[in-house]
Amino acid sequence: MFAKLPLTALRGFESAARLGSFKAAAQELNVSPAAISHQVKSLEAFLGVRLFERSSQNVRLSADGERLHPYMHRALLDIQQGLQILSPLCAAQSLVVSTTPAFASLWLIPRLGDFHRLHPEIDVSLHSSNDVVDLRRDASIDLAIRALFTPDPQLFEQPLLDEYFGVYRRPGWQPPAAGSPVELIDVPWLSSAKVAVDWPAWCAKAGTLGWLENARFRRYDEEQHALQAAIAGHGLVLASNVLVADAVAREELIDYRPEVRLAGARYTVVCVPGRERQVEVRAFSEWLLGWSIG
Template sequence: MFGKLPLTALRTFESAARLGGFKAASDELAVTPAAVSHQIKRLESQLGLLLFERNRQGVRLSDAGERLYLQVHQGLANLQQSLDDLQPPCDRQQLTLTTTAAFASAWLIPRLGDFHRRHADIQVRVLTGNEVVDLQREHRFDLALRAEFNPDPGLQRLPLLAEHFSVYTPPGWQPSANLPLSLIEVPWASVSGVVIDWARWCALAGCEDWLQRARFHHYDDEHHALQAAAAGYGLVLASNVLVADSVRQGLLQPWRAEVRLPAAQYSAVWLPGREREPALRAFLDWLAVTLGP
């Protein structure tokens, strides 16, 4: 039934499509770039279709190649999962997730010890970065914890936290017209184009005069900005998600908490079907308990 399937060519095609080039595929498969090119041409000849568009900069998937890639990648992923399911449980207890460094340090890591105590047999690898990982292509990731503005309909999700931005101060702080006003600035990144800055918050709060008399302190990292605010260097406009532990520890408190700039929805997202994997199922259950009442 499957005797004529060009399995080597399909595996080579999947690698080149996922990694974006023949050289990268040759490194992953431990063959020469010429061998990769030969397998791709063989597959194109069999199908009578061009799967890659060649140019001076390299190669990119054609429309037909994009369609084939999604099917081949999912098929190979299913085969890999079937093989993994046959392994003893002790060989499968590893979970790899991706999230931002800010979310990892401010929310996930302080809570992760509880998961380790409950599931000592599961190793959790946390890889951080600001780029949104394509879970369809990066099969090594089991899960992503991300701020979503436009949810991907091709992924399953567990809603975690609704994000908004408010002003936070050290405990006991009160505004005074006679004292200098220090405001901490940090570039809050948003793929949606939503503006999160002091000018927008001040306009909403009716505090436009702050912008004229304030001294601004600039930080390029959210975690450092929160530390500076807790140390008394100024007020910070911060995410309720990332500041939660600082508030719980009494280091910061919200000021005029009713004035909020809406932002994203934090969610755990994964490829459909992977929730059946024991390690991921345990982690999702733990997240649900952690966020419960």
């Protein structure tokens, strides 16, 4: 039934398609770039279609290559998972999760002990960066938690938490007297180009544009630093309800003007299609989604 399947060529194609390079695929599979090129050419001859568009500088998937790659990636993942079933039970199962530093420190890490308690057999590693990792090319990342405004049709997605932005204050904070400057903590919240998440947008909606005329801005590059400044009493902070949730629960910060909100993204669990069936990915995703109830 499978006698004519060119398995070596399919593995070489999947690696080159995921990494976007014959050289990178050769390094991953411990063969020469010429061997990868030969494998891809033999697969193209077998299928009768061109899988890559080649130039003197690089290669990129053709339309047919784009169609084939997801099937090959899922198939090889299934084979890998089937082999892992026969691995020694004492071997630790590893899982690499990618997310932003702010989400990792303010939301995920405080809850991660619960997952370790439920699944001590799974070793979780965090990859934190504000840069979006291309999950289709970086196979070392099992899943990612992202704040998305629009879905990515090339990834398997599960909604986790809806986000909005509001202003938060330290308990006991009082609005300044008329004409007095207000201290505003400013941080560049990441958003899509069509969504403004900043003090002018919030003040316009709240009817407090006068604040901006003589405000004292306290500026930070990182969201978690801005929230710490607000907790310390350095002013009002415009923040994500998701990232500020634990500080509010501890009564370190209070929602100021809760009726005034700016639209945010949706935190979503994403992975390459097929990986959601892996035992470790499924366990972590189900645990995450348990936190979204209510």
